[in-house]
Amino acid sequence: xxxxxxxxxxxxxxxEWMPGLSIDCVIIGFDLGKLHILVTKMLDSDxxxxxxxxxxxxxxxxxxxxxxxxxxxxxxxxxxxxFYTFGDVDRRKATPVxxxxxxxxxxxxxxxxxxxxxxxTGYLSLVDMRESKPSPDALSETCxxxxxxxxxxxxxxxxRIVKKALEHIQNQMNYMxxxxxxxxxxxxxxxxxxxxxxxxxxxxxxxNFQKKMLRLGFLKRHEKMRGGGxxxxxxxxxxxxxxxNKLLEKGIGYMS
Amino acid sequence: xxxxxxxxxxxxxxxEWMPGLSIDCVIIGFDLGKLHILVTKMLDSDxxxxxxxxxxxxxxxxxxxxxxxxxxxxxxxxxxxxFYTFGDVDRRKATPVxxxxxxxxxxxxxxxxxxxxxxxTGYLSLVDMRESKPSPDALSETCxxxxxxxxxxxxxxxxRIVKKALEHIQNQMNYMxxxxxxxxxxxxxxxxxxxxxxxxxxxxxxxNFQKKMLRLGFLKRHEKMRGGGxxxxxxxxxxxxxxxNKLLEKGIGYMS
DNA sequence: ACAAAAGTGTTTATAATACACCCATGA
DNA sequence: TCATGGGTGTATTATAAACACTTTTGT
Numbered sequence: 001x002x003x004x005x006x007x008x009x010x011x012x013x014x015x016e017w018m019p020g021l022s023i024d025c026v027i028i029g030f031d032l033g034k035l036h037i038l039v040t041k042m043l044d045s046d047x048x049x050x051x052x053x054x055x056x057x058x059x060x061x062x063x064x065x066x067x068x069x070x071x072x073x074x075x076x077x078x079x080x081x082x083f084y085t086f087g088d089v090d091r092r093k094a095t096p097v098x099x100x101x102x103x104x105x106x107x108x109x110x111x112x113x114x115x116x117x118x119x120x121t122g123y124l125s126l127v128d129m130r131e132s133k134p135s136p137d138a139l140s141e142t143c144x145x146x147x148x149x150x151x152x153x154x155x156x157x158x159x160r161i162v163k164k165a166l167e168h169i170q171n172q173m174n175y176m177x178x179x180x181x182x183x184x185x186x187x188x189x190x191x192x193x194x195x196x197x198x199x200x201x202x203x204x205x206x207x208n209f210q211k212k213m214l215r216l217g218f219l220k221r222h223e224k225m226r227g228g229g230x231x232x233x234x235x236x237x238x239x240x241x242x243x244x245n246k247l248l249e250k251g252i253g254y255m256s
Numbered sequence: 257x258x259x260x261x262x263x264x265x266x267x268x269x270x271x272e273w274m275p276g277l278s279i280d281c282v283i284i285g286f287d288l289g290k291l292h293i294l295v296t297k298m299l300d301s302d303x304x305x306x307x308x309x310x311x312x313x314x315x316x317x318x319x320x321x322x323x324x325x326x327x328x329x330x331x332x333x334x335x336x337x338x339f340y341t342f343g344d345v346d347r348r349k350a351t352p353v354x355x356x357x358x359x360x361x362x363x364x365x366x367x368x369x370x371x372x373x374x375x376x377t378g379y380l381s382l383v384d385m386r387e388s389k390p391s392p393d394a395l396s397e398t399c400x401x402x403x404x405x406x407x408x409x410x411x412x413x414x415x416r417i418v419k420k421a422l423e424h425i426q427n428q429m430n431y432m433x434x435x436x437x438x439x440x441x442x443x444x445x446x447x448x449x450x451x452x453x454x455x456x457x458x459x460x461x462x463x464n465f466q467k468k469m470l471r472l473g474f475l476k477r478h479e480k481m482r483g484g485g486x487x488x489x490x491x492x493x494x495x496x497x498x499x500x501n502k503l504l505e506k507g508i509g510y511m512s
Numbered sequence: 513a514c515a516a517a518a519g520t521g522t523t524t525a526t527a528a529t530a531c532a533c534c535c536a537t538g539a
Numbered sequence: 540t541c542a543t544g545g546g547t548g549t550a551t552t553a554t555a556a557a558c559a560c561t562t563t564t565g566t
Contacts, residue, residue, distance in 0.1 A: 019276060020275060020276060021276060021375060055343070082343075087317020087338075089316055119277060205529070206546095207530090207547080208528075212527095224536095228537090229537080229538075229539095230536095230539055230541095230544090231538080232536040232543085234544080234546090446517085463557090464557085480563095485517075486566055509554090515564100516563100516565095517563090518562075519560105519562070519563095521561095523556100527555090528551100528553070532549080533547080533549095535547095539542090
């Protein structure tokens with residue numbers, strides 16, 4: 001359960017929070033060759049929602065996003081970046097959930113806070129799923145990873161927010177530490193390629209991908225990984241952090 | 257003078273406007289081989305400011321930006337796009353101007369509105385300077401074009417906002433109609449190249465630029481332009497709008 | 513005739529792409 | 540030994556970059 005939010009417990013202290021402004025986080029992970037996204041399941045409802053929250057009056061917006069991310073994922077120091085601000089008037093269409101919550105007297109105040117018009121800034125985070133400890137907030141039952149290709153219906157315009165976030169990764173991936181953020185410390189070249197393929201949404205040439213990445217010189221080669229299947233064992237790799245970060249500034253070109 | 261703003265005339269109707277949220281517009285033009293930017297000069301002060309404003313409670317944020325741009329520049333249907341949302345706590349440091357305005361009793365209410373914390377979304381617009389009719393708002397004396405390389409001190413964090421906007425054009429120019437938006441209907445290849453050079457901040461090879469742009473096939477060649485100097489007369493070009501827009505989606509690569 | 517700027521052509525270097533080949537492994 | 544996936548090499552193509560050549564103009 002969440003401790004710091006205008007809608008925590010029963011008391012609503014609107015004075016501490018920026019009105020009309022919210023944050024929605026698109027938290028991306030990668031496992032088993034698929035991108036995953038962290039979503040919560042709303043109380044008394046089957047509908048899922050992006051982790052989100054509000055901004056304290058004395059808090060930097062980035063800080064707020066960082067706080068929200070930490071509360072939901074248990075991760076600190078993630079890669080986190082705003083990608084778009086959603087300013088539609090009717091972003092939040094009337095939803096059955098809110099109506100249902102209204103019947104619960106001690107939630108009425110929260111609902112009236114939630115029913116104001118919000119302009120929301122979307123933040124994108126890339127994290128190592130295996131390091132995360134998802135936990136729900138005051139308005140949700142569960143918080144869990146879902147493969148992107150199995151994304152269910154989402155609250156409000158959250159589906160659009162996710163779409164925009166994915167476009168943002170596609171456009172900016174050369175300047176983002178996608179590998180370092182999403183992969184475990186050691187990984188195979190196949191993993192790395194699958195990551196690129198799932199972001200770009202298309203197949204890449206195995207041979208060229210390998211050569212390109214090795215030539216860039218930010219990968220350290222380790223021992224081979226035993227016991228996958230009946231085939232040659234792949235090497236494990238890790239990132240040479242300094243070189244990697246230096247190259248990121250110029251952009252790590254992908255190809256094929 | 258401006259007619260629709262929470263700070264127009266003397267009356268302040270905070271109920272109609274989103275509190276804590278503002279818009280700042282970086283309006284870019286191009287003339288005489290240089291990028292220009294539209295800035296206002298504050299009342300009772302030498303300090304300049306980006307054209308900005310607020311968002312009506314029943315208005316899409318993009319709409320608000322469009323309205324502000326039209327009020328300042330006289331232009332409708334411009335190329336306009338949000339590029340970043342600035343969420344620092346102390347974006348608006350105490351400024352001499354505000355203190356000065358406080359001494360004027362009928363402006364005191366406006367100042368108290370202005371003194372709240374604002375999170376501001378930056379919008380970038382590319383316009384044809386020659387078509388614009390700049391006009392100041394309720395808080396400014398003048399509104400005029402200034403060459404980017406002569407940019408004076410600006411209000412609050414507006415300098416940072418401009419910097420971020422320029423980085424955004426540099427990164428995204430392949431997907432923006434920089435030529436069509438910033439150049440007049442007919443232009444020389446030299447103009448076009450100077451535009452690219454001033455955005456990228458570096459010289460390009462004349463020969464390669466010309467070939468590249470012609471090969472892309474979105475330029476219509478017109479009559480030659482007489483009377484420049486003692487040299488070969490250059491052709492005039494215009495954009496073949498359909499082809500241009502189609503290519504923009506894929507990105508118009510620049511080079512050299 | 514000359515300088516200056518415009519238009520076109522050529523050469524070289526670099527990178528993307530396709531795909532061929534050999535190697536290691538477990539069934 | 541065979542199928543499978545991993546690692547490396549090579550040929551082809553496309554693009555960027557550098558720069559040489561020619562043309563047109565006013566003085």
